[in-house]
Amino acid sequence: MADPGKAAVTVRLYRFRNVLKEKTAGASGTPGEALTIDPNALQAANAALEKMSEDYPDWVGKIIVELRGHLLRCIDTPAVRARRYAMIRHIAHDMKGQGGTFGFPLITTFASSLYDCVGPRSGTTDSHIEIIKSHIDAMSAVIKDRVKGNGGEVGKALTAGLKDAIGKHGKSK
Protein backbone atom coordinates (compact mmCIF):
# COMPACT_ATOMS: atom_id res chain seq x y z
CA MET A 1 0.00 0.00 0.00
CA ALA A 2 1.33 3.42 -0.92
CA ASP A 3 2.60 5.60 1.90
CA PRO A 4 0.00 8.43 2.12
CA GLY A 5 2.68 10.79 3.42
CA LYS A 6 4.96 10.20 0.46
CA ALA A 7 4.66 12.14 -2.80
CA ALA A 8 3.76 10.16 -5.90
CA VAL A 9 6.77 9.45 -8.12
CA THR A 10 6.84 11.81 -11.09
CA VAL A 11 10.47 11.46 -12.14
CA ARG A 12 12.64 8.37 -12.17
CA LEU A 13 16.39 8.58 -12.55
CA TYR A 14 18.06 5.40 -13.72
CA ARG A 15 21.74 5.01 -12.88
CA PHE A 16 23.22 1.79 -14.09
CA ARG A 17 26.72 0.49 -13.81
CA ASN A 18 28.75 1.08 -16.95
CA VAL A 19 28.41 -2.27 -18.69
CA LEU A 20 29.96 -1.03 -21.94
CA LYS A 21 33.06 0.10 -20.10
CA GLU A 22 33.27 -3.26 -18.37
CA LYS A 23 33.05 -4.96 -21.75
CA THR A 24 35.64 -2.78 -23.43
CA ALA A 25 38.03 -1.71 -20.67
CA GLY A 26 37.46 -4.35 -18.00
CA ALA A 27 35.85 -3.92 -14.60
CA SER A 28 39.12 -3.22 -12.89
CA GLY A 29 39.76 0.14 -14.50
CA THR A 30 40.21 3.15 -12.27
CA PRO A 31 37.05 5.29 -12.11
CA GLY A 32 37.56 8.44 -14.15
CA GLU A 33 40.53 6.95 -15.99
CA ALA A 34 40.86 8.32 -19.52
CA LEU A 35 40.04 5.89 -22.30
CA THR A 36 41.17 5.86 -25.89
CA ILE A 37 40.51 4.03 -29.14
CA ASP A 38 43.48 1.99 -30.32
CA PRO A 39 45.42 4.25 -32.75
CA ASN A 40 46.26 1.24 -34.92
CA ALA A 41 42.56 0.40 -35.19
CA LEU A 42 41.85 4.00 -36.11
CA GLN A 43 44.51 3.81 -38.81
CA ALA A 44 42.98 0.57 -40.14
CA ALA A 45 39.54 2.19 -40.22
CA ASN A 46 40.92 5.16 -42.15
CA ALA A 47 42.56 2.74 -44.57
CA ALA A 48 39.16 1.07 -45.08
CA LEU A 49 37.68 4.49 -45.83
CA GLU A 50 40.49 5.28 -48.28
CA LYS A 51 39.84 2.02 -50.09
CA MET A 52 36.12 2.73 -50.36
CA SER A 53 36.82 6.29 -51.51
CA GLU A 54 38.34 4.84 -54.68
CA ASP A 55 34.92 3.41 -55.55
CA TYR A 56 32.98 6.50 -54.53
CA PRO A 57 33.16 8.32 -57.91
CA ASP A 58 31.70 5.31 -59.73
CA TRP A 59 28.99 4.93 -57.15
CA VAL A 60 28.03 8.59 -57.10
CA GLY A 61 28.20 8.65 -60.90
CA LYS A 62 25.25 6.23 -60.93
CA ILE A 63 23.38 8.52 -58.54
CA ILE A 64 23.99 11.45 -60.88
CA VAL A 65 22.52 9.40 -63.74
CA GLU A 66 19.47 8.90 -61.53
CA LEU A 67 19.28 12.66 -60.93
CA ARG A 68 19.44 13.28 -64.67
CA GLY A 69 16.53 10.90 -65.12
CA HIS A 70 14.44 13.00 -62.72
CA LEU A 71 15.60 16.16 -64.48
CA LEU A 72 14.50 14.80 -67.85
CA ARG A 73 11.05 14.00 -66.46
CA CYS A 74 10.88 17.58 -65.14
CA ILE A 75 11.72 18.88 -68.62
CA ASP A 76 9.40 16.70 -70.66
CA THR A 77 6.48 16.63 -68.21
CA PRO A 78 6.15 19.94 -66.31
CA ALA A 79 3.14 18.64 -64.40
CA VAL A 80 5.30 16.21 -62.44
CA ARG A 81 7.93 18.75 -61.39
CA ALA A 82 6.83 19.12 -57.77
CA ARG A 83 6.77 15.34 -57.28
CA ARG A 84 10.19 14.91 -58.93
CA TYR A 85 11.57 17.70 -56.75
CA ALA A 86 10.85 15.59 -53.68
CA MET A 87 12.83 12.71 -55.21
CA ILE A 88 15.71 14.98 -56.21
CA ARG A 89 15.70 16.49 -52.73
CA HIS A 90 15.97 13.08 -51.10
CA ILE A 91 18.95 12.17 -53.30
CA ALA A 92 20.59 15.58 -52.75
CA HIS A 93 20.25 15.14 -49.00
CA ASP A 94 22.09 11.83 -49.17
CA MET A 95 24.78 13.25 -51.43
CA LYS A 96 25.48 16.25 -49.26
CA GLY A 97 26.02 13.91 -46.35
CA GLN A 98 28.53 11.74 -48.17
CA GLY A 99 30.81 13.77 -50.43
CA GLY A 100 32.94 15.20 -47.63
CA THR A 101 33.47 11.79 -46.04
CA PHE A 102 34.97 10.44 -49.25
CA GLY A 103 37.16 13.45 -50.00
CA PHE A 104 34.77 15.30 -52.32
CA PRO A 105 33.54 18.28 -50.29
CA LEU A 106 32.43 20.06 -53.47
CA ILE A 107 29.82 17.34 -53.92
CA THR A 108 28.59 18.16 -50.44
CA THR A 109 28.54 21.90 -51.27
CA PHE A 110 26.72 21.52 -54.59
CA ALA A 111 24.31 18.88 -53.28
CA SER A 112 23.49 21.12 -50.33
CA SER A 113 22.68 23.97 -52.72
CA LEU A 114 20.61 21.62 -54.90
CA TYR A 115 18.73 20.44 -51.79
CA ASP A 116 17.76 24.04 -51.07
CA CYS A 117 16.69 24.54 -54.69
CA VAL A 118 14.09 21.78 -54.67
CA GLY A 119 12.22 22.52 -51.47
CA PRO A 120 8.43 22.39 -51.20
CA ARG A 121 8.16 26.11 -52.04
CA SER A 122 10.69 26.17 -54.86
CA GLY A 123 9.75 27.53 -58.26
CA THR A 124 8.77 25.16 -61.03
CA THR A 125 9.48 27.40 -64.02
CA ASP A 126 11.76 26.42 -66.89
CA SER A 127 14.39 28.79 -65.51
CA HIS A 128 14.34 26.97 -62.21
CA ILE A 129 14.83 23.69 -64.04
CA GLU A 130 17.93 25.23 -65.63
CA ILE A 131 19.25 25.97 -62.15
CA ILE A 132 18.72 22.35 -61.15
CA LYS A 133 20.48 21.24 -64.33
CA SER A 134 23.45 23.49 -63.53
CA HIS A 135 23.84 21.80 -60.15
CA ILE A 136 23.79 18.35 -61.71
CA ASP A 137 26.30 19.46 -64.36
CA ALA A 138 28.61 20.86 -61.69
CA MET A 139 28.49 17.61 -59.71
CA SER A 140 29.10 15.61 -62.89
CA ALA A 141 32.20 17.69 -63.58
CA VAL A 142 33.51 17.12 -60.04
CA ILE A 143 33.22 13.38 -60.45
CA LYS A 144 34.37 13.20 -64.07
CA ASP A 145 37.53 15.18 -63.30
CA ARG A 146 37.98 13.65 -59.82
CA VAL A 147 38.05 17.09 -58.22
CA LYS A 148 39.00 16.24 -54.63
CA GLY A 149 39.25 18.61 -51.69
CA ASN A 150 38.37 22.21 -52.55
CA GLY A 151 39.56 21.50 -56.07
CA GLY A 152 41.93 24.48 -56.36
CA GLU A 153 41.39 26.57 -59.49
CA VAL A 154 39.07 23.98 -61.05
CA GLY A 155 36.97 23.95 -57.90
CA LYS A 156 36.80 27.74 -57.88
CA ALA A 157 35.77 27.78 -61.55
CA LEU A 158 33.03 25.21 -60.97
CA THR A 159 31.71 27.07 -57.94
CA ALA A 160 31.76 30.38 -59.83
CA GLY A 161 30.08 28.76 -62.84
CA LEU A 162 27.26 27.43 -60.71
CA LYS A 163 26.85 30.78 -58.99
CA ASP A 164 26.64 32.53 -62.37
CA ALA A 165 24.04 30.05 -63.60
CA ILE A 166 21.95 30.57 -60.46
CA GLY A 167 22.22 34.33 -60.92
CA LYS A 168 21.37 34.24 -64.62
CA HIS A 169 18.39 31.88 -64.41
CA GLY A 170 17.30 33.20 -61.05
CA LYS A 171 16.73 36.62 -62.62
CA SER A 172 14.62 35.27 -65.44
CA LYS A 173 12.34 33.23 -63.20
Add this chain to the structure above:
Amino acid sequence: MPQTLDLGRLTCLVVEDSSFLRSLLMSCLNALGINQIKVAEDGGDAIEFLKLQKLNPMKAGILSVDLIISNWQMAPVDGMILMRWVRRHADSPNRFVPFIMVTGHSGLTSIAEARDSGVTEFLAKPFSIAQVAQKIQMVIERPRQFVHSASYFGPDRRRHDGVHNGPERRVLTDKSPGVEVILG
Protein backbone atom coordinates in the same frame (compact mmCIF):
# COMPACT_ATOMS: atom_id res chain seq x y z
CA MET B 1 48.36 7.00 -19.93
CA PRO B 2 44.82 6.42 -21.20
CA GLN B 3 43.52 2.89 -21.27
CA THR B 4 43.00 1.48 -24.76
CA LEU B 5 39.49 0.20 -25.41
CA ASP B 6 38.98 -3.30 -26.73
CA LEU B 7 35.76 -3.10 -28.77
CA GLY B 8 35.82 -6.79 -29.70
CA ARG B 9 32.97 -7.74 -27.36
CA LEU B 10 30.59 -5.03 -28.51
CA THR B 11 27.61 -5.75 -30.71
CA CYS B 12 26.48 -2.94 -32.95
CA LEU B 13 23.37 -2.49 -35.07
CA VAL B 14 23.92 -0.26 -38.10
CA VAL B 15 20.80 1.14 -39.75
CA GLU B 16 21.49 2.88 -43.05
CA ASP B 17 19.57 2.86 -46.31
CA SER B 18 22.50 3.78 -48.53
CA SER B 19 24.32 0.57 -49.39
CA PHE B 20 27.56 2.45 -49.90
CA LEU B 21 27.51 4.17 -46.51
CA ARG B 22 26.35 0.94 -44.88
CA SER B 23 29.40 -0.83 -46.29
CA LEU B 24 31.63 2.01 -45.17
CA LEU B 25 30.30 1.94 -41.61
CA MET B 26 30.60 -1.83 -41.44
CA SER B 27 34.18 -1.81 -42.72
CA CYS B 28 35.21 0.97 -40.38
CA LEU B 29 33.53 -0.46 -37.29
CA ASN B 30 35.11 -3.77 -38.08
CA ALA B 31 38.51 -2.13 -38.42
CA LEU B 32 37.96 -0.41 -35.07
CA GLY B 33 37.61 -3.88 -33.58
CA ILE B 34 33.85 -4.41 -33.35
CA ASN B 35 33.32 -8.01 -34.41
CA GLN B 36 29.56 -8.34 -34.19
CA ILE B 37 27.86 -5.94 -36.55
CA LYS B 38 24.27 -6.40 -37.63
CA VAL B 39 22.77 -4.28 -40.37
CA ALA B 40 19.31 -3.07 -41.28
CA GLU B 41 18.27 -1.12 -44.36
CA ASP B 42 15.77 1.15 -42.66
CA GLY B 43 14.03 1.69 -39.35
CA GLY B 44 11.34 -0.91 -40.04
CA ASP B 45 13.93 -3.53 -40.84
CA ALA B 46 15.74 -2.64 -37.59
CA ILE B 47 12.56 -2.91 -35.53
CA GLU B 48 11.88 -6.38 -36.94
CA PHE B 49 15.42 -7.41 -36.12
CA LEU B 50 15.21 -6.06 -32.54
CA LYS B 51 11.91 -7.86 -32.00
CA LEU B 52 13.52 -11.08 -33.18
CA GLN B 53 16.53 -10.48 -30.96
CA LYS B 54 14.23 -10.15 -27.96
CA LEU B 55 12.08 -13.16 -28.79
CA ASN B 56 14.69 -15.47 -30.24
CA PRO B 57 18.30 -14.35 -29.68
CA MET B 58 19.63 -17.59 -31.12
CA LYS B 59 17.85 -16.97 -34.41
CA ALA B 60 18.89 -13.32 -34.39
CA GLY B 61 22.47 -14.43 -33.88
CA ILE B 62 23.14 -12.14 -30.93
CA LEU B 63 22.16 -11.96 -27.29
CA SER B 64 22.00 -8.20 -27.07
CA VAL B 65 22.68 -4.99 -28.98
CA ASP B 66 25.16 -2.72 -27.20
CA LEU B 67 24.95 0.21 -29.57
CA ILE B 68 22.71 1.42 -32.38
CA ILE B 69 24.11 3.66 -35.11
CA SER B 70 21.28 4.83 -37.32
CA ASN B 71 20.79 7.21 -40.18
CA TRP B 72 17.96 9.67 -39.58
CA GLN B 73 16.50 10.22 -43.04
CA MET B 74 15.33 6.89 -44.41
CA ALA B 75 12.13 5.57 -45.94
CA PRO B 76 9.64 4.23 -45.10
CA VAL B 77 10.64 4.17 -41.40
CA ASP B 78 13.22 6.80 -40.49
CA GLY B 79 15.75 6.93 -37.67
CA MET B 80 13.57 9.10 -35.46
CA ILE B 81 10.68 6.64 -35.56
CA LEU B 82 13.13 3.83 -34.81
CA MET B 83 14.55 5.68 -31.84
CA ARG B 84 11.11 6.42 -30.42
CA TRP B 85 10.26 2.73 -30.78
CA VAL B 86 13.48 1.68 -29.05
CA ARG B 87 12.93 4.10 -26.17
CA ARG B 88 9.21 3.62 -25.64
CA HIS B 89 7.83 0.43 -27.06
CA ALA B 90 7.07 -2.55 -24.85
CA ASP B 91 8.62 -4.87 -27.44
CA SER B 92 11.94 -3.02 -27.37
CA PRO B 93 14.64 -5.35 -26.05
CA ASN B 94 16.57 -2.54 -24.36
CA ARG B 95 15.06 0.90 -23.88
CA PHE B 96 18.36 2.20 -22.50
CA VAL B 97 20.61 1.21 -25.41
CA PRO B 98 22.94 3.99 -26.62
CA PHE B 99 21.65 5.45 -29.88
CA ILE B 100 23.91 7.42 -32.21
CA MET B 101 21.90 9.34 -34.79
CA VAL B 102 23.71 9.98 -38.07
CA THR B 103 22.27 13.02 -39.71
CA GLY B 104 22.66 15.59 -42.43
CA HIS B 105 20.09 17.74 -40.60
CA SER B 106 22.15 20.42 -38.95
CA GLY B 107 19.39 22.83 -37.92
CA LEU B 108 18.97 23.51 -34.22
CA THR B 109 15.27 22.62 -34.38
CA SER B 110 16.04 19.17 -35.79
CA ILE B 111 18.78 18.56 -33.25
CA ALA B 112 16.49 19.62 -30.39
CA GLU B 113 13.75 17.32 -31.71
CA ALA B 114 16.10 14.34 -31.74
CA ARG B 115 17.56 15.21 -28.35
CA ASP B 116 14.07 15.47 -26.85
CA SER B 117 13.23 12.05 -28.27
CA GLY B 118 16.13 10.39 -26.47
CA VAL B 119 19.16 10.39 -28.76
CA THR B 120 22.46 9.64 -27.06
CA GLU B 121 24.86 11.21 -29.55
CA PHE B 122 24.73 12.90 -32.94
CA LEU B 123 27.08 12.14 -35.78
CA ALA B 124 26.86 14.89 -38.38
CA LYS B 125 27.26 14.05 -42.06
CA PRO B 126 29.66 14.18 -43.75
CA PHE B 127 31.62 12.47 -41.00
CA SER B 128 35.22 11.35 -40.61
CA ILE B 129 36.40 8.08 -39.12
CA ALA B 130 37.87 9.97 -36.17
CA GLN B 131 34.41 11.40 -35.46
CA VAL B 132 32.82 7.93 -35.56
CA ALA B 133 35.45 6.67 -33.12
CA GLN B 134 35.01 9.70 -30.88
CA LYS B 135 31.24 9.17 -30.60
CA ILE B 136 31.72 5.51 -29.71
CA GLN B 137 34.29 6.47 -27.11
CA MET B 138 31.94 9.07 -25.62
CA VAL B 139 29.14 6.53 -25.34
CA ILE B 140 31.46 4.22 -23.40
CA GLU B 141 33.35 6.79 -21.38
CA ARG B 142 30.58 9.18 -20.40
CA PRO B 143 27.24 7.41 -20.10
CA ARG B 144 24.48 9.59 -18.67
CA GLN B 145 21.75 8.69 -16.25
CA PHE B 146 18.36 8.07 -17.83
CA VAL B 147 15.48 10.34 -16.97
CA HIS B 148 11.87 9.19 -17.06
CA SER B 149 9.21 11.85 -16.59
CA ALA B 150 5.73 12.46 -17.96
CA SER B 151 7.18 14.18 -21.02
CA TYR B 152 10.58 12.57 -21.55
CA PHE B 153 12.40 9.28 -21.51
CA GLY B 154 16.03 9.14 -22.46
CA PRO B 155 19.56 10.08 -21.45
CA ASP B 156 19.87 13.14 -19.24
CA ARG B 157 19.80 16.03 -21.67
CA ARG B 158 22.15 18.17 -19.64
CA ARG B 159 25.61 16.78 -20.14
CA HIS B 160 27.56 19.03 -17.82
CA ASP B 161 27.33 20.02 -14.19
CA GLY B 162 29.29 23.21 -14.74
CA VAL B 163 28.07 26.79 -14.86
CA HIS B 164 24.87 27.13 -16.87
CA ASN B 165 24.09 30.41 -18.61
CA GLY B 166 20.35 30.77 -18.57
CA PRO B 167 17.39 30.04 -16.39
CA GLU B 168 17.89 27.17 -13.96
CA ARG B 169 15.30 24.62 -15.04
CA ARG B 170 16.82 21.66 -13.27
CA VAL B 171 14.98 22.16 -10.02
CA LEU B 172 14.74 18.58 -8.81
CA THR B 173 17.39 16.75 -6.81
CA ASP B 174 17.61 13.13 -5.72
CA LYS B 175 15.91 14.15 -2.44
CA SER B 176 13.01 16.07 -4.01
CA PRO B 177 9.51 14.69 -3.41
CA GLY B 178 8.40 12.65 -6.39
CA VAL B 179 11.93 11.72 -7.46
CA GLU B 180 12.97 8.10 -7.37
CA VAL B 181 16.53 7.00 -8.07
CA ILE B 182 16.92 3.51 -9.46
CA LEU B 183 20.36 1.95 -9.36
CA GLY B 184 21.32 -1.07 -11.35
